[in-house]
Amino acid sequence: MTATAEKAPDKEAEGEGKKKGGKKKLIIIVVAVLAIAGAGYWFFLKPSGPEPPPExxxxxxxxxxxxxxxxxxxxxxxxxxxxxxxxxxxxxxxxxxxxxxxxxxxxxxxxxxxxxxxxxxxxxxxxxxxxxxxxxxxxxxxxxxxx
CATH class of the missing domain: 3.30.479.30 (Band 7 domain)
Incomplete structure (x- = not known):
């Protein structure tokens, strides 16, 4: 049983590592989506400069x-x-x-x-x-x- 008891903490450590890696990936994805959305706004929806004077x-x-x-x-x-x-x-x-x-x-x-x-x-x-x-x-x- 000692062998089994020793393996259990390793699996918990691996599970915590996956959770931390999952959070990092989620944060990276959110930052990337925000960056893409910002770039889309800047290039497509950004208001142009002042209106030209009427002719x-x-x-x-x-x-x-x-x-x-x-x-x-x-x-x-x-x-x-x-x-x-x-x-x-x-x-x-x-x-x-x-x-x-x-x-x-x-x-x-x-x-x-x-x-x-x-x-x-x-x-x-x-x-x-x-x-x-x-x-x-x-x-x-x-x-x-x-x-």
Missing amino acids: PGAILTLDSTQINLSGEHYLRLGLALQLTTTAGEEVDGSKALDAAIELFSGRTLEQVEGHSREKLKDKLEKELEELYEGEVMGVYFTEFVTQ
């Missing part, structure tokens, strides 16, 4: 409109929209006219002339970029007459 397309000229200012004054405003190349065939200018009327209505002559005019134009341009979801990249005043 100018056609210019849509809108009919002039008269906007009431404060103090019985008015503004005759004509607009042209610089569309992007991704803009659809039928871009409706109604949203642009509505935004311009909303922006300029009720302002004083001083608020629409001079340096304020450029600030209002920038504000209108930003609003149109949002309203048209990237189809409009600029706005031009084709007519700007106050009285």
